[in-house]
Amino acid sequence: MLVLLTGHQGFIGRNLVPVLEAAGHEVERAPDFPSIRTPYDVVIHLGAISGVEACAKDPMGAFAANTMQTADLLEQVRLHSPKARFLFASSRAVEAVPLSWYGATKLACEAMLRGYREAFGLRTWALRIGSVYGPHSEQKTSAVAQFIRQAMAGSSLTIRGDGAQVRDFIYAPDVAQIIMSLLTLEIPGDPAVVRLIGPE
Numbered sequence: 001m002l003v004l005l006t007g008h009q010g011f012i013g014r015n016l017v018p019v020l021e022a023a024g025h026e027v028e029r030a031p032d033f034p035s036i037r038t039p040y041d042v043v044i045h046l047g048a049i050s051g052v053e054a055c056a057k058d059p060m061g062a063f064a065a066n067t068m069q070t071a072d073l074l075e076q077v078r079l080h081s082p083k084a085r086f087l088f089a090s091s092r093a094v095e096a097v098p099l100s101w102y103g104a105t106k107l108a109c110e111a112m113l114r115g116y117r118e119a120f121g122l123r124t125w126a127l128r129i130g131s132v133y134g135p136h137s138e139q140k141t142s143a144v145a146q147f148i149r150q151a152m153a154g155s156s157l158t159i160r161g162d163g164a165q166v167r168d169f170i171y172a173p174d175v176a177q178i179i180m181s182l183l184t185l186e187i188p189g190d191p192a193v194v195r196l197i198g199p200e
Contacts, residue, residue, distance in 0.1 A: 001025045001026070001041040001042055001183055001184075002025075002026050002028065002039075002040050002041050002042075003020060003025050003026065003027050003028065003040065003041065003042045003043075003044060003183070004028050004030050004034065004036070004040045004042070004043045004044070004084075005017070005020075005027055005028065005029055005030060005044045005046065006030045006032070006034065006044070006045050006046055006047035006069075006073070007045070007046030007047035007048065007089070008027070008029040008030070008046070010046055010047070010050070011050075011132065011136050011137055011172065012046050012089065012129075012132060012172060012175055012176065012179075013046050014135075014136040015134065015135060015136060015172040015173055015175065015176040016044070016046070016175075016176040016179055016180070017029070019173070019176040019177060019180050020180055023180060025180075025183070028040075030047075032047060032065070032069065033069055033072055033073075034073070034076075035076070036073075036076040036077060036079075036080045036081055037080060038080070038081070039080065039081045039083065039084065040077075040081045040084045041084060041085070041183070042084055042085045042086075042087065042183050043073065043077055043081065043084050043085070043086045043087070044087045044089075044179065045070060045073055045086065045087065045088045045089065046089045047065070047069060048065060048066045048069075048089065048105075048106075049061065049062045049065045049066060049102075050091075050102070051102060052093065052100040052101075052102045052103075054102070055100070055101045055102035055105060056100065056101050056102070059101050062101060062102065062105055063105055066102075066105035066106065066109065067105045067108045067109055067112075070088065070109040070112060070113075071112055074086070074112055074113070074116045074122070074124075077116075077122060078116060078120050078122060082120070082121070082122060083123070084123070085123045085125070085182070085183065086113070086116075086122055086123060086124040086125070087125050087127060087179060087182055088109060088110075088113055088124065088125065088126050088127060089127055089129060090106045090109065090110055090126040090127055090128045090129065090193070091103065091106045091128065091129055092128055092129065092130045092131070092168065092195075092197055093106060094106050094107040094110060094128065095128075109126070110126045110192075110193065113125075113126050113192065114192055117192060124192065125182065125187075125191075125192065125193070125194055126192060126193045126194070127179065127182075127194050127196055128193055128194065128195045128196065128197070129170070129175060129196045129197070130167070130168035130169065130170050130195075130196060130197030131144070131167045131168060131169045131170070132169075132170055132171075132172050132175055133169055133170075133171060133172065134171045134172030134173055135172055135173065136172065137172070144169060146158065168197035170196055170197060175196055178196055182194065
C-alpha cells in the first residue's frame with residue numbers, strides 16, 4: 001500500500017515507519033502542510049504539537065499546527081485522494097475534565113473528521129490514544145519517560161498530585177502494530193473513533 005505519513009519524526013512516527021516498511025508498505029514521509037497530488041491508499045496523520053503544557057504555552061501555534069493542518073489535509077484528501085483511509089492521531093485528552101487546550105484542538109479535529117465522513121463520505125478514523133511510552137521517548141515529558149530518566153540518573157521519582165491518579169499506558173510498538181492493522185482491518189460497526197488506551 002502507498003501510505004502518506006505526517007509526523008514521521010515524532011515519537012509514534014519513529015516507531016511506526018519501520019513496522020510499515022517491514023510489512024512491505026511504501027511510506028511517503030510528508031512535511032508539515034503537505035501538498036497531495038496523487039492518490040494514496042492510506043493517510044496517517046500523526047503530525048501535531050503534542051502535550052498539554054506545550055499547547056498551553058502557544059495556543060495559536062497549537063491551533064495552527066493541530067487543527068488547521070488537519071483541516072487542510074482533510075480537504076486535500078477529499079479533492080485528490082477520496083478513497084484513502086484517513087487515520088488521525090487524536091488523544092485521550094479529548095475526554096478530560098476540565099478540557100485542556102491540547103484536548104480542545106484534538107476534539108475540534110475529531111469533529112472535522114466526522115464532518116468529512118458524514119458530509120463527503122471520507123473514510124476517517126480518529127485514534128484516541130492514551131499515554132504512550134517506549135522507544136524514542138527521549139524528548140517526551142510524560143510520566144513514564146520522566147521516571148526512566150530519573151531512575152537512570154539515580155534520582156528520586158517526581159510524582160505530581162497525590163499519587164492516586166490512574167493513567168492508561170500503552171507501549172509505542174503496540175500502537176505502531178495497531179495502526180498498521182488498521183490499514184486493512186474492517187472494524188465491526190465502522191466506528192468513527194477507535195480507542196487505543198492500553199488494557200481496557
